[in-house]
Amino acid sequence: MNAKTIEPSVIIREFDAPRQLVFDAWTQVKHLNNWMFPMQGCQCEFVSADIRDNGTSLHKITMPNGHEMWLFTKYEEVAPPEKLVFLQYMSNEDGDILPMAHMPNWPKDMLATLHFEELAKGKTKITFYWEPRNPTAEELAVFEASREDHQGGWGSGMEQLATYLATR
Amino acid sequence: MARTSTTNDVFSAIGEPKRRALLEQLVLQQMTVSDLVEAMEWSQPMVSKHLKVLKDVNLVSETKVGRFHYYRVQPDELRPIQEWVHQFEKYWGGALEQLDSYLTDIQKTRDDDER
Numbered sequence: 447m448n449a450k451t452i453e454p455s456v457i458i459r460e461f462d463a464p465r466q467l468v469f470d471a472w473t474q475v476k477h478l479n480n481w482m483f484p485m486q487g488c489q490c491e492f493v494s495a496d497i498r499d500n501g502t503s504l505h506k507i508t509m510p511n512g513h514e515m516w517l518f519t520k521y522e523e524v525a526p527p528e529k530l531v532f533l534q535y536m537s538n539e540d541g542d543i544l545p546m547a548h549m550p551n552w553p554k555d556m557l558a559t560l561h562f563e564e565l566a567k568g569k570t571k572i573t574f575y576w577e578p579r580n581p582t583a584e585e586l587a588v589f590e591a592s593r594e595d596h597q598g599g600w601g602s603g604m605e606q607l608a609t610y611l612a613t614r
Numbered sequence: 615m616a617r618t619s620t621t622n623d624v625f626s627a628i629g630e631p632k633r634r635a636l637l638e639q640l641v642l643q644q645m646t647v648s649d650l651v652e653a654m655e656w657s658q659p660m661v662s663k664h665l666k667v668l669k670d671v672n673l674v675s676e677t678k679v680g681r682f683h684y685y686r687v688q689p690d691e692l693r694p695i696q697e698w699v700h701q702f703e704k705y706w707g708g709a710l711e712q713l714d715s716y717l718t719d720i721q722k723t724r725d726d727d728e729r
Contacts, residue, residue, distance in 0.1 A: 455702045459710045463717040471713055481716035484708035558706075572710070576702045 452586065454559075454577035455593060461572065465564040468572065469527035472560070473497045483507045494541070498524045504541040518543060530560040533579065552592075553578030553585040627671045632656075633664045637687060640674060644686035 471477040475492045482490045495503040507515045518537035535543040559575040668674040
């Protein structure tokens with residue numbers, strides 16, 4: 447019905463750590479290099495980081511098979527210790543945003559909004575919203591379609607496929 | 615209903631669960647259509663239909679050996695899928711797990727008796 451409404455994807459996670467520390471982990475290179483990758487065996491290196499309102503960063507993730515992936519981030523809001531808003535893009539090593547040639551209709555601008563909430567002393571909740579910004583109708587449809595698949599859940603075979611690819 | 619008909623790109627080719635299952639099977643070894651019919655327990659037209667889509671986007675290649683046609687996964691074509699697999703749940707869900715273990719590690723050294 448209301449096709450124009452974008453419903454973000456959401457991940458909610460709790461951490462046994464004080465809010466300020468959790469927030470710092472997202473905004474300080476000495477922390478970021480230690481965890482900002484999607485799975486064990488990867489390495490992360492921030493080559494630039496100006497993490498504040500309207501700042502940018504560029505980092506490289508090296509997969510276990512040596513495959514390198516560059517990510518360029520534009521920060522819109524850095525409000526310690528409670529909120530972080532950024533757009534992130536696949537890029538080259540110079541931080542030039544790469545077109546997703548194989549996924550022509552994947553939304554060009556994906557917006558991440560994170561809320562950091564202190565639940566109790568030493569307990570922090572992150573609510574992470576992920577949504578396309580100003581998507582075209584095609585982009586929105588692709589985003590929605592990918593989400594349907596995610597909700598169906600990836601089979602363990604897909605994990606296997608990913609592992610296979612990562613070890614090549 | 616609202617799905618786009620971008621059947622020619624890799625994204626929608628792999629968006630269909632049956633085709634992912636086919637790819638997962640072919641990752642293990644190259645197979646003929648009849649091997650796949652047996653392994654998947656699908657009809658031959660079903661296997662052929664999905665195989666064709668995968669071939670059209672070059673995710674799967676075909677080699678002829680005698681009178682047999684073998685199909686195999688083209689890993690290089692799958693590389694962009696890696697990026698896709700790393701979208702939200704995969705990518706950020708994984709990263710948050712890394713964050714969790716990192717935070718646990720760096721706090722271990724602290725003397726934490728709050729009880």
